[in-house]
Each structure stands twice: as structure tokens, then as C-alpha cells.
Amino acid sequence: MKKPELLVTPTDVAHIEQLAQAGANAVIIGEQRYGLRLAGEFSRQDIIDAMHVARKYGVRVYVAMNALFHNDKVDELSDYVRFLSEQQVDAIVFGDPAVLMTVREVAPHMKLHWNTETTATNWYACNYWGRKGAKRAVLARELNMEEIIDIKKHAEVEIEVQVHGMTCMFQSKRSLIGNYFEYQGKFMEVQQMKYAKGLFLYDKERDNKYPIFEDENGTHIMSPNDICIIDELEDMIDAEIDSFKIDGVLHEPDYITEVTKLYRRAIDLCTENREQYEEEKGELLARIEAIQPKHRPLDTGFFFKETVY
Amino acid sequence: MSISQIIDGKRVIVKKPELLAPAGNLEKLKVAVHYGADAVFIGGQEYGLRSNADNFTLEEMAEGVQFAKKYGAKIYVTTNIYAHNENIPGLEDYLRGLERVGVHGIIVADPLIIETARRVAPKLEVHLSTQQSLTNWKAVQFWKEEGLERVVLARETSAEEIREIKEKVDIEIETFIHGAMCIAYSGRCVLSNHMTARDSNRGGCCQSCRWDYDLYKLEGDQAMALFDENDDPFAMSPKDLNLIQSIPKMIELGIDSLKIEGRMKSIHYVATVVSVYRKVIDAYCADPDNFVIRKEWLDELDKCANRDTAPAFFEGVPGYKEQMFGVHSKKTTYDFVGLVLDYDKQTGIVTLQQRNFFKPGDEVEFFGPEIENFTQVIEKIWDEEGNELDAARHPLQIVRFKVDREVFPYNMMRKGH
Ligand code: SF4
Numbered sequence: 001m002k003k004p005e006l007l008v009t010p011t012d013v014a015h016i017e018q019l020a021q022a023g024a025n026a027v028i029i030g031e032q033r034y035g036l037r038l039a040g041e042f043s044r045q046d047i048i049d050a051m052h053v054a055r056k057y058g059v060r061v062y063v064a065m066n067a068l069f070h071n072d073k074v075d076e077l078s079d080y081v082r083f084l085s086e087q088q089v090d091a092i093v094f095g096d097p098a099v100l101m102t103v104r105e106v107a108p109h110m111k112l113h114w115n116t117e118t119t120a121t122n123w124y125a126c127n128y129w130g131r132k133g134a135k136r137a138v139l140a141r142e143l144n145m146e147e148i149i150d151i152k153k154h155a156e157v158e159i160e161v162q163v164h165g166m167t168c169m170f171q172s173k174r175s176l177i178g179n180y181f182e183y184q185g186k187f188m189e190v191q192q193m194k195y196a197k198g199l200f201l202y203d204k205e206r207d208n209k210y211p212i213f214e215d216e217n218g219t220h221i222m223s224p225n226d227i228c229i230i231d232e233l234e235d236m237i238d239a240e241i242d243s244f245k246i247d248g249v250l251h252e253p254d255y256i257t258e259v260t261k262l263y264r265r266a267i268d269l270c271t272e273n274r275e276q277y278e279e280e281k282g283e284l285l286a287r288i289e290a291i292q293p294k295h296r297p298l299d300t301g302f303f304f305k306e307t308v309y
Numbered sequence: 310m311s312i313s314q315i316i317d318g319k320r321v322i323v324k325k326p327e328l329l330a331p332a333g334n335l336e337k338l339k340v341a342v343h344y345g346a347d348a349v350f351i352g353g354q355e356y357g358l359r360s361n362a363d364n365f366t367l368e369e370m371a372e373g374v375q376f377a378k379k380y381g382a383k384i385y386v387t388t389n390i391y392a393h394n395e396n397i398p399g400l401e402d403y404l405r406g407l408e409r410v411g412v413h414g415i416i417v418a419d420p421l422i423i424e425t426a427r428r429v430a431p432k433l434e435v436h437l438s439t440q441q442s443l444t445n446w447k448a449v450q451f452w453k454e455e456g457l458e459r460v461v462l463a464r465e466t467s468a469e470e471i472r473e474i475k476e477k478v479d480i481e482i483e484t485f486i487h488g489a490m491c492i493a494y495s496g497r498c499v500l501s502n503h504m505t506a507r508d509s510n511r512g513g514c515c516q517s518c519r520w521d522y523d524l525y526k527l528e529g530d531q532a533m534a535l536f537d538e539n540d541d542p543f544a545m546s547p548k549d550l551n552l553i554q555s556i557p558k559m560i561e562l563g564i565d566s567l568k569i570e571g572r573m574k575s576i577h578y579v580a581t582v583v584s585v586y587r588k589v590i591d592a593y594c595a596d597p598d599n600f601v602i603r604k605e606w607l608d609e610l611d612k613c614a615n616r617d618t619a620p621a622f623f624e625g626v627p628g629y630k631e632q633m634f635g636v637h638s639k640k641t642t643y644d645f646v647g648l649v650l651d652y653d654k655q656t657g658i659v660t661l662q663q664r665n666f667f668k669p670g671d672e673v674e675f676f677g678p679e680i681e682n683f684t685q686v687i688e689k690i691w692d693e694e695g696n697e698l699d700a701a702r703h704p705l706q707i708v709r710f711k712v713d714r715e716v717f718p719y720n721m722m723r724k725g726h
Contacts, residue, residue: 068442068444068463068465068494068497069444069445069447069448070444070445070465070466070470071444071445071446071470071473071474073445074445074446074447077447096444096445096448097447097448097451097452098445098447098448098451100451101447101448101450101451102447116496116497117497118391118496118497118498118499118510119391119418119419119496119510121391121392121393121419121510122391122392122393122394122396122397122419122421123394124392124397124419124420124421124424125391125392125419125420125421128420128421128424129420140391141499142499142502142508142510143393147393147394147395150394151394154394168497169498169499169500169502169503170493170497170498170499170500170518171493171494171497171498172492172493172494172545173465173494173622173626174492174545174547174626174627174632175626175628176492176545176632177524179628179629179632180524180543180544180629180634182628182629183541183629183632183634184536184540184541193535196526198526198527198528199524199525199526199527199535200524200525200526200527200532201522201523201524201525201543202522202523202524202525202532203504203520203522204523206504208504209525209532210522212524218494219545221500223503224503294530295527295530295532302502305506306506307502307506307507307508307513308506308507308508308513309507309508309511309512309513
């Protein structure tokens with residue numbers, strides 16, 4: 001039975017080794033200048049080092065270039081793409097067609113993954129970007145299981161699905177945290193608070209906490225719960241989804257490593273010994289619950305949810 | 310093509326941008342066109358955002374297209390959802406229908422709809438929706454090579470960025486000039502999906518960004534409040550866009566279409582905003598070098614505003630002054646009270662459809678494309694049968710009374726409060 005790739009997000013170069021030992025098949029890295037909401041910041045030198053570690057363990061490396069670019073960064077894209085091509089990274093993740101155009105020009109053999117986070121919602125769009133040069137589509141998190149499996153049935157590209165972690169709900173170009181402090185007249189605190197860690201918005205009505213942070217790409221607001229479907233992998237494995245992603249953004253490295261180990265076990269069991277998986281999956285879930293930070297409840301995202309419009 | 314030419318020793322603008330207005334129903338469409346819109350965008354029964362606006366049936370679209378034709382105006386239909394698999398059946402028929410009733414083009418975000426339209430309804434122009442959040446010239450170049458006629462830029466692009474895009478890529482550019490807007494990059498916000506299980510990219514947005522939140526910081530396991538008891542809560546509600554002061558710059562940049570947002574807005578709003586921008590564009594194009602913004606235009610825009618407004622990204626990244634904290638909406642200063650149906654020049658009696666309460670003694674203002682604004686104190690009011698009324702109380706009631714100056718069908722009557 002086909003095993004999906006287990007794709008994870010390291011926080012730094014040293015972490016890649018731990019993740020590889022924990023059973024990851026691929027990692028996604030990059031820097032916020034080009035990529036969105038990464039678990040760690042990887043300079044060009046870090047990418048070079050990451051490639052060494054990854055090659056040693058046979059782990060694939062994907063680099064995020066999925067920001068929304070304004071004119072000011074368009075010219076430098078080719079330099080970065082060329083660099084990534086020289087390092088022989090395994091794929092570039094993009095959302096903005098400017099990246100696709102640049103790759104066609106300077107590194108036509110580079111593999112591309114299409115990921116806009118929210119707009120990969122039907123199989124036609126996935127195949128469209130496939131015809132434009134993408135080898136993989138990363139599906140929107142707001143799809144349910146049935147839609148995901150139906151997309152996979154019709155897809156001419158690889159399909160990646162996030163199975164664990166937080167997801168982005170909102171990105172604004174504005175400096176919304178900084179603006180709030182300025183509005184309150186706390187000008188001295190703006191620079192320090194803007195980039196502070198551990199900020200969240202509290203929604204009284206729903207009793208939800210939404211992590212919020214600012215970076216070069218603007219303000220990001222994240223989901224109140226971490227997706228976890230370690231005990232619900234059968235249907236997607238049977239449908240031969242190509243890649244399962246654990247997104248560790250805003251989580252500690254040890255947590256990400258532990259979760260990776262547990263999903264490794266789940267995927268192996270689910271493909272090799274379905275009975276054993278059925279027996280053990282409850283316990284795998286319980287082990288994740290046990291290490292879950294206090295402020296991050298688990299849920300199943302949109303996999304089993306009805307959305308209307 | 311150059312933007313301006315010297316004609317008889319005077320510079321005039323020869324490339325006039327299209328003024329594009331919203332319409333939530335047939336009446337609004339007619340008003341927008343009558344008040345000077347060069348084009349109107351509307352929503353159909355499916356595939357558009359704003360699933361709760363009263364959208365057009367194909368028959369209504371056909372009527373709208375015919376009406377617009379008389380004025381030389383175009384109709385575009387927003388089909389800018391990000392579709393899910395379940396939306397695919399029916400799409401071809403829908404697009405064929407749009408082509409059949411003669412709409413000029415569609416505004417689209419999803420490649421599924423772009424390519425399906427090309428295949429089954431090739432007469433439709435395809436414009437890329439702002440939902441794609443287009444922010445750079447190279448991405449614009451991509452869509453040009455895909456064969457699109459026009460792109461709507463992200464609201465996050467600045468004047469300088471638009472200038473560069475225009476220089477580098479030869480494609481029609483549409484940008485927003487007025488109305489409410491997302492504070493997120495369009496297409497990149499799923500707050501409503503999470504908070505209310507409604508899909509914002511298929512028209513289900515509940516404006517969750519307009520709600521209040523409390524900002525905290527985690528210190529270990531403790532949450533520390535980053536506000537005091539008396540502080541306004543954290544909010545990210547943007548002021549509405551208003552680029553009236555920037556219209557001259559936009560015209561000189563060669564922007565092809567200037568778009569007003571607001572398919573949910575009233576006919577009074579549409580009429581007021583369209584007529585003001587019509588005047589600004591016409592005045593600038595006729596004599597750009599002696600142009601000044603008149604105060605009465607600004608005052609006029611204010612009469613239909615229900616939020617504070619700001620220029621947003623066109624003039625640089627907006628700061629806290631372009632957001633609203635605490636009180637979110639300001640009260641409108643004027644009510645729309647009546648729509649002129651007819652006027653008898655002999656007797657000076659207007660026939661008018663009531664839209665809000667008014668009574669003898671009230672001072673009202675008339676406005677419309679054929680007239681200069683004027684005020685009038687209402688004397689006696691009669692109903693259709695000639696019975697005198699103590700007030701015009703009933704919505705859509707037909708009433709008559711004396712108006713000193715000539716007015717025309719579709720002129721509007723408003724009242725301050
Ligand atoms: S919640 Fe606000 S920012 Fe998000 S889609 Fe709705 S209006 Fe736009």
C-alpha cells in the first residue's frame with residue numbers, strides 16, 4: 001500500500017536531524033522574506049547546511065516562496081530561485097504567479113508546489129496550476145474529507161493535506177498589533193510589542209484564543225485549535241493522498257518532534273497493519289493530547305464539518 | 310496611447326477612465342447608469358460573493374443590459390467565488406446564460422471559471438477579480454499571457470506600484486476608489502469559516518473582522534491583558550475607502566476603470582457616490598491643469614456615508630488612524646425620503662414615491678444628474694386621489710406636492726436630521 005510522505009516544519013537546522021530520526025520524509029523551510037508563517041527562519045547559509053543534513057538522512061527539502069509579492073521584491077526573486085536551484089532543493093512552494101514566471105525563466109527544471117493556503121478548493125484549479133508547471137497542489141484547510149478525496153480522484157498533480165497543527169485564518173498587510181498600540185498612545189511599546197511572542201486575541205462569545213503575530217508579510221491570525229487527525233487517516237491513505245503535513249508553526253521543537261514520531265507510527269501502522277492501527281490509534285491520540293500546550297485544544301479542523309455560504 | 314493632448318492650446322484628458330458602479334438589483338442598476346456610471350457590476354444567483362445580496366435572475370440581467378445599452382453602458386457580472394467540487398456542475402449553463410443575455414464580461418478569481426468561460430462563452434470578457442490579490446507586475450504579466458482582458462488589482466497596491474505595473478504590462482487595470490473593504494488580503498481570509506462555519510470565499514463572510522477582541526500575551530501559562538479596563542478593545546475594522554482626492558492622480562496614471570464598491574448599498578448611496586465621482590472625473594478631464602476639488606462634492610459624499618473614510622493603500626500603508634476603534638459607525642446625516650416619478654411643469658407639482666417619512670413643513674433637498682442641488686420647504690401633500698395628507702407615512706406610497714424648480718424622473722429627495 002502506498003505510503004504518504006510525512007512532511008514537517010523544522011525550527012532550525014539542528015532540528016532537521018531530530019525530525020529525520022523521528023521519521024519525517026520531507027521538511028519545509030525558508031525565510032519570511034519569501035515564505036509565509038514558517039516554523040523557523042532559515043538564511044541562505046542555513047539552507048546550505050540543511051541540505052547536508054537532509055541528504056544524509058534522505059529527507060527532501062522544500063523551500064517556501066509563497067508570500068504575496070509587491071513590485072519591490074520581484075527583481076530579487078530570480079536570484080533566490082537561482083540559489084535554491086544551485087543547492088538542488090527538491091521543490092519550491094509558491095502562491096504568487098510571479099514565482100512561477102521566475103522559475104520558468106531561470107530554473108525551468110525546478111519542481112513547484114502550488115500553495116496559496118486558502119484557494120486550492122477544487123480539482124480543476126489544482127490541475128490548472130499543474131498545467132502551468134506545478135507538480136503538487138497543497139489543499140485549502142477549509143475542505144472536508146469528502147471534498148479532499150474527490151479532488152484526489154480527479155487530480156493530475158500530487159496532493160498535499162495538512163493533518164496536524166494550526167492553520168492561518170487571516171493575513172493583512174497592515175500592522176494591526178502595532179496600530180492598536182499606537183491608537184492607545186503607547187508609542188514606546190510599539191516596536192517591542194509588534195513582534196512579541198505569545199500574543200493572542202480572545203473571542204469571548206466563542207471562548208476562543210486566536211494566536212496573532214506580525215512579520216514582514218503583515219499581520220497573521222491563526223486558528224484557535226490544532227488540527228489532529230492521527231486517528232482518522234484511513235480514508236486519505238486509501239485514497240492515496242501524496243503528502244501529509246504537520247505544521248509546527250508557533251510550537252516548540254520538542255513538541256513537533258514528538259508529534260512527528262506519533263504520526264510516523266500511525267502512518268506505518270495504517271498502511272502495513274490496519275488492525276493494529278485501529279487498536280492503537282486511540283492511544284496515539286491520547287499521547288498527543290498529553291503533550292498539547294494548555295492553550296491549544298485539539299480538533300479535527302474542517303475534515304468533518306459542514307460549511308455553508 | 311497618451312493620456313492627454315493639447316487641443317486648442319489647452320490640455321485635455323483623452324483617456325477617460327471608466328466609472329464602474331455596483332448594483333444589487335435592477336432598480337439600483339438603472340439608478341447607477343442614469344447617474345453617470347459607464348459600467349455596472351452585478352451578481353447573479355450563483356458563483357458570486359455576497360450570497361445574501363438580492364441578486365439578479367437572467368431575465369433581470371437581460372433587462373438591465375437593454376437599459377444600459379441605451380446609455381452606452383456595460384454590465385459585468387461577478388462570478389468570483391473560489392469554487393468547490395460541488396459547484397462545478399451547472400457552471401457551463403450558467404456562463405452560457407450570461408453570454409446569451411448580453412452581459413459584457415465577468416469578474417473571476419478561480420481558474421476553473423476562467424477556463425470554462427473561455428470554452429463555453431467566449432464572447433464574455435474575463436476580468437480577474439481582486440480576490441486573487443494581485444500585487445505585482447509579474448503576476449499581472451502572467452494573467453495577461455493567460456489571455457485576460459483586465460485585472461482588478463489588490464487593494465494593497467500603492468500609486469507607485471500601479472504606475473510600474475502600467476509601465477511594464479499592457480493590460481487594462483481596474484482599481485477601487487470608494488466603499489467598504491476587506492482588511493485582509495482578499496481571498497486570504499477564512500475568519501468566518503472558523504467562527505461561524507460560513508465560507509467567506511463563496512460569499513458567506515460574516516465580517517468577523519468588524520468584531521471586537523481582547524489582546525493578551527502568554528507568559529508561561531498565564532495570559533496577561535494588554536489593555537486596561539477603560540481601553541477600547543482590539544479591533545481591525547478599516548475605515549471605508551475614499552479616493553476622491555486622488556482621482557486626478559489615478560487618471561494621470563492611466564488606470565482604465567475606477568470602481569465603487571457596495572452591491573448591498575441603497576439607491577441613494579449609489580446615486581450620490583456615482584454622481585459625485587462623475588463630476589470629478591468629467592471636470593478633471595475637461596481641464597486638468599485648472600482643476601480643484603470643490604467642497605460641495607466632499608459635502609455631498611458625506612451625505613450618504615455611514616462610516617468614516619480614508620484613502621488606504623493608494624497613498625501608502627495605512628496606520629491606526631485609518632482603522633476604527635470603539636464606536637464603529639457614524640450616523641448618516643441625511644435620509645433618503647423620496648424618488649421623483651414625474652413633474653408637471655405647468656402646475657409645478659411633483660409625483661413622487663415615498664421612501665421614508667416626511668411631512669409638511671420639512672425642508673428637503675433634491676438632487677440628480679439634470680439639476681443642481683436645491684432645497685425646498687414642503688407645503689401641502691396629497692395622495693394619488695387628491696386627498697390631503699398630514700404626512701407621507703407609507704413606504705412606496707405615491708404622493709404629490711409643489712416643488713418650485715423643475716425636477717426629473719429618478720431625481721432624489723433627501724432630508725437632513
Ligand atoms: S472577515 Fe473582514 S477581512 Fe475577512 S473576508 Fe470578511 S470583510 Fe474581509
